[in-house]
Amino acid sequence: MLTVRRVEDLGRSMRRVALGGPDLDGFAALGPTDHAKIFFPAQVGGAVVLPEVRDGAWVNRDDAALTWRDYTVRTYEPASGEVVFDLAVHAHGPGGRWAARAQPGERLAVLGPGTSKLPPLDLAWYVLAADEAGLPALLNWLDRLPGGARVQAFVEVDGPGCEVPVPARDGLALTWVHRGEVSTGDAAIARDPNLLRDAVASASFGGADDGAGWVWGAGEAAAMRALRRYLVAERGLPRASVDVTGYWRAGVAHFDHKSPEA
Ligand SMILES: Cc1cc2nc3c(=O)[nH]c(=O)nc-3n(C[C@H](O)[C@H](O)[C@H](O)COP(=O)(O)OP(=O)(O)OC[C@H]3O[C@@H](n4cnc5c(N)ncnc54)[C@H](O)[C@@H]3O)c2cc1C
Numbered sequence: 001m002l003t004v005r006r007v008e009d010l011g012r013s014m015r016r017v018a019l020g021g022p023d024l025d026g027f028a029a030l031g032p033t034d035h036a037k038i039f040f041p042a043q044v045g046g047a048v049v050l051p052e053v054r055d056g057a058w059v060n061r062d063d064a065a066l067t068w069r070d071y072t073v074r075t076y077e078p079a080s081g082e083v084v085f086d087l088a089v090h091a092h093g094p095g096g097r098w099a100a101r102a103q104p105g106e107r108l109a110v111l112g113p114g115t116s117k118l119p120p121l122d123l124a125w126y127v128l129a130a131d132e133a134g135l136p137a138l139l140n141w142l143d144r145l146p147g148g149a150r151v152q153a154f155v156e157v158d159g160p161g162c163e164v165p166v167p168a169r170d171g172l173a174l175t176w177v178h179r180g181e182v183s184t185g186d187a188a189i190a191r192d193p194n195l196l197r198d199a200v201a202s203a204s205f206g207g208a209d210d211g212a213g214w215v216w217g218a219g220e221a222a223a224m225r226a227l228r229r230y231l232v233a234e235r236g237l238p239r240a241s242v243d244v245t246g247y248w249r250a251g252v253a254h255f256d257h258k259s260p261e262a
Contacts, residue, residue, distance in 0.1 A: 002019035002023060003107055004102060004104050004108065005018045006018040011164045012089075013090070014087065015099045016074070016084060016086050017084070017086075019085070020081050022081075024078075024081055024082075027078075028076070029083075031116045032144050033117055034072070034113040034116050035071060037068045041067065041098070044098070048109050049066050050109050051109060069093070074136045087099035120214060121146065124150065125152075125205075125206045126149055127154075127205060127214075127216075128141055129217040131218075131219035134247055142167070154175045154177055155174070155177065159178050160178065177195055179192070179195060193223040193226050194223070196219065196226075197230045200230070205237060215237060215241060215243070218245050218246075220248060221246025221247075221248065224244050228242060228244040245262055247262075
């Protein structure tokens with residue numbers, strides 16, 4: 001159980017939340033995509049129903065009163081005893097709504113990370129693609145990749161007001177991809193699933209002399225499916241060096257990123 005220490009706006013559609021408390025003892029997150037489950041109040045202002053863990057196993061996972069979603073660990077500093085998450089703000093689910101009104105002093109439960117995934121960080125080139133949900137992991141990639149790596153990064157957001165600060169680094173070419181304002185209905189459903197794919201198509205994926213590379217993507221599931229198909233079927237990249245995952249799906253609450261639709 002952790003307490004919100006700070007909340008910071010990162011552009012119009014993301015908020016950075018720093019959590020702290022004695023329960024962080026022993027916490028670790030080593031890989032860029034390591035994630036934890038955040039337990040939210042089901043209703044705004046309500047109490048958080050807690051996961052029950054016995055002998056290291058989560059025993060009440062099927063309890064319908066639990067409201068949890070996956071979030072990438074953005075940073076963890078054992079010295080300051082703080083873990084930081086960047087949350088997309090939207091009106092369609094408990095996570096997005098909680099993020100919109102998060103305040104210091106609020107209490108949240110966090111479970112995980114269950115495992116740590118360490119992708120290769122020593123290749124010559126990387127192409128990274130994400131929307132808001134994948135952006136914290138993309139920023140982690142940028143933090144962790146060594147200085148010599150050539151990185152082309154593509155980030156899809158609503159518009160210029162939703163861009164977030166990204167530290168400059170040698171060899172980084174960053175492209176913001178704007179959806180344009182979607183003013184009515186369910187903005188998540190109105191998105192064009194090919195926008196990010198079309199932007200990534202401008203990337204150079206390394207020639208014969210460029211050494212090995214890696215393509216990583218995370219975001220809305222239909223957009224990720226279009227991207228994966230393009231990379232493998234059209235660009236002919238080896239499947240083993242393409243890691244593209246649907247982190248959420250338009251119109252689906254609590255989408256399972258391990259399902260075949262991801
Ligand atoms: C491994 C992993 C790591 C993730 N890391 C992050 C992270 O660091 N930060 C982050 O913000 N998200 C992250 N996500 C995505 C996040 O878990 C989902 O977006 C989740 O659905 C949000 O829960 P919710 O309660 O807001 O919406 P839900 O209740 O799950 O869904 C309700 C509705 O909200 C809509 N919706 C869901 N997510 C979004 C969105 N991002 N934008 C617009 N509409 C949406 C859907 O259309 C759905 O119909 C991650 C997901 C995975 C699998």
